[in-house]
Amino acid sequence: MEEILSGYHVNPPTWFVLSTILVMAVFFKFGRLWSVRNLDLSLLLSLTPGLLFVKSTASGSTLGYCWLFAISGFLLFRLLFDWTVTRRPRMEQNLNPAGMAFLCAAAMLFQTTKIATEDPDAGAMQTVRKADGLLKREDASATTEDVDAGAVTGPAGRLLATTVVPLTGGAQIAAARAMAFLSHLAVLFGLIAVGRWHFSDTNLGLAMGTLYLLLPATAYDVTKVNHLLPAALIVWAVAMHHRPTVAGGLLGLACGTLFFPVFLLPIWMAFYWKRGAMKFGLALVLVGAVLLGSLVLTSADSHSFTRQTLGSIDWSVLKFQADGGVGFWSLYNPAYRIPVFATFVVVLASLTIWPLKKNIETLLANSAAIIVATQFWYPDQGGIYVLWYLPLMLLVTFRPRLANLPTEARENEARLSISNGGAGHRQESLAGLPRPQIYR
Numbered sequence: 001m002e003e004i005l006s007g008y009h010v011n012p013p014t015w016f017v018l019s020t021i022l023v024m025a026v027f028f029k030f031g032r033l034w035s036v037r038n039l040d041l042s043l044l045l046s047l048t049p050g051l052l053f054v055k056s057t058a059s060g061s062t063l064g065y066c067w068l069f070a071i072s073g074f075l076l077f078r079l080l081f082d083w084t085v086t087r088r089p090r091m092e093q094n095l096n097p098a099g100m101a102f103l104c105a106a107a108m109l110f111q112t113t114k115i116a117t118e119d120p121d122a123g124a125m126q127t128v129r130k131a132d133g134l135l136k137r138e139d140a141s142a143t144t145e146d147v148d149a150g151a152v153t154g155p156a157g158r159l160l161a162t163t164v165v166p167l168t169g170g171a172q173i174a175a176a177r178a179m180a181f182l183s184h185l186a187v188l189f190g191l192i193a194v195g196r197w198h199f200s201d202t203n204l205g206l207a208m209g210t211l212y213l214l215l216p217a218t219a220y221d222v223t224k225v226n227h228l229l230p231a232a233l234i235v236w237a238v239a240m241h242h243r244p245t246v247a248g249g250l251l252g253l254a255c256g257t258l259f260f261p262v263f264l265l266p267i268w269m270a271f272y273w274k275r276g277a278m279k280f281g282l283a284l285v286l287v288g289a290v291l292l293g294s295l296v297l298t299s300a301d302s303h304s305f306t307r308q309t310l311g312s313i314d315w316s317v318l319k320f321q322a323d324g325g326v327g328f329w330s331l332y333n334p335a336y337r338i339p340v341f342a343t344f345v346v347v348l349a350s351l352t353i354w355p356l357k358k359n360i361e362t363l364l365a366n367s368a369a370i371i372v373a374t375q376f377w378y379p380d381q382g383g384i385y386v387l388w389y390l391p392l393m394l395l396v397t398f399r400p401r402l403a404n405l406p407t408e409a410r411e412n413e414a415r416l417s418i419s420n421g422g423a424g425h426r427q428e429s430l431a432g433l434p435r436p437q438i439y440r
Helices: 012-027 036-055 062-080 097-117 122-136 155-161 172-197 202-214 216-220 225-239 244-255 260-275 277-297 302-311 334-353 360-377 390-398 407-418 423-431
Strands: none
Touching (some): 012 036, 012 097, 036 062, 062 360, 062 390, 097 172, 097 216, 155 225, 155 244, 172 225, 202 216, 202 390, 225 260, 225 390, 244 260, 260 360, 277 302, 334 360, 360 390
């Protein structure tokens, strides 16, 4: 970009101001100031000052971490009580679909420019090197790399990267940038797919994708492939939630990338229950077997395989002792994480059990709530991993009430309970669904 526009540079504070103006102009409902949409937008934009404070110094900022914890607390409270928001009238954006498509393409071009000009993330480079070693069947246990704790990826990351590395001729920097671009593209199309298939509104999906690209949190961590991959896989698991086998495979890959999607499994199993839990679980087992198989290909012997298997799990997140890390818990006694983690487990168990009958509404809100809650006890730089839950939070923000959806969208929701039945069972299941309401 420097060769095309001499002196071109958009620093983080400038992008925060510009993106805030764009987001408010396009999405803020000036005619309904006290709407939930405006509250959600305000909370998402309020995360940015905390990120700026943290990224302003090499060791982070006490104010930044405290800021992020406070806003994350408001987000968690909002998600836990999402079920109380019963009135969700249709809200058009302040821009017509053609203008929204243009803005989305422009925002994607901006993010692509940042990916192409900035240095690749250390975690992305590590993933690419491991993928190259997998293709060459090199013993990965013999090589150790010094990367940040938050950048370590599991075996699924390098397995997915093997589809990109050959296309770049082995150029690791180009492969890392290509993975970042494709990950953002996957999140974008995943949001559009959910809007089209389950919200019955392609324009709504386009609006979610545009907001995802405009928010400063996306631009600040635009090259962090290892945080983008699980988010993209989770979004597509939501898009394919009416097919338990596919959703299980995607969520299994997400769990094999970073640790936090593991905590979503109880909620998703409770969501399917007798309607597809067996297929969902079998898909998880199959993906786990494939990931273990990929470790076998890069293991010289059984000792190497054991070392790689244990090393693919980030055990440091379960340590409750001072280790000199960076983040909120490096400023205080790590023992205080123990009651926080215990509270997290209680919240996870509660959301798994209640409500007994879950639908896509509760699945979205509860999944997003669990990921946000993970930030509070995560030992390394807790609170800054906004990309983990940002796509899910956008789905919660924009989703309509299930009762307000047209019949064809509600059929996808009913498919889970009729997948093993005949036509008569299908008609009986659809008859119990609420009739759509039209808001003008």
